[in-house]
Amino acid sequence: MEYIPSTSGFCPHCGARIASYNPNRRYYGSPIKICKKCGEKYVDRCFHEIAAEGMPSSEFSYGRDKKMGLLGLTFFVLAYTLLYFEKHYQQYYHTSWYMIMILSGAIMLIAVIDAVQIKTGSKEKRFRKLMQESEERLENYEYANQLKELGYNVPEKYLCEKL
Ligand SMILES: [Zn+2]
Secondary structure, three states: OOOOEEOOOEOOOOOOEOOOOOOOOOEEOOOEEEOOOOOOEEEEOOEEOHHHHOOOHHHHOOHHHHHHHHHHHHHHHHHHHHHHHHHHHOOOOOOHHHHHHHHHHHHHHHHHHHHHHHHHOHHHHHHHHHHHHHHHHHOOHHHHHHHHHOOOOOOHHHOOOOO
């Protein structure tokens, strides 16, 4: 069986578009995928098998939330200021400032929700469940060995067939 790393968003066998692909996001689940069109297997490195790769510490730090929050705040204040000046000192104003304020507000909201989920432990609970599902997949020793062959650091206990 041949595994071809897919980072392009297309099936390496038949070229079909992989619908869920978004290179800016982290997905959790098996990186070994089966193409819906041709039925062949390929590897999607966007997906992370956390029982082999470990819990993603970046998901539990506030660093990304702070960056997103500050970015949202900066654009919000900027758009608000420009809108204010146009309204008071010009005959017209750009309605697109409203759009930017809504978008940057949404970014701030996403950052706040994520931070709250870290703080309250609900995010950790979600990842415990993901970890459990990941461990269940690795219980299949054939699958565990396939991942090992692909270069994943699979814990030794998953690599032997249980008798
Ligand atoms: Zn395919």
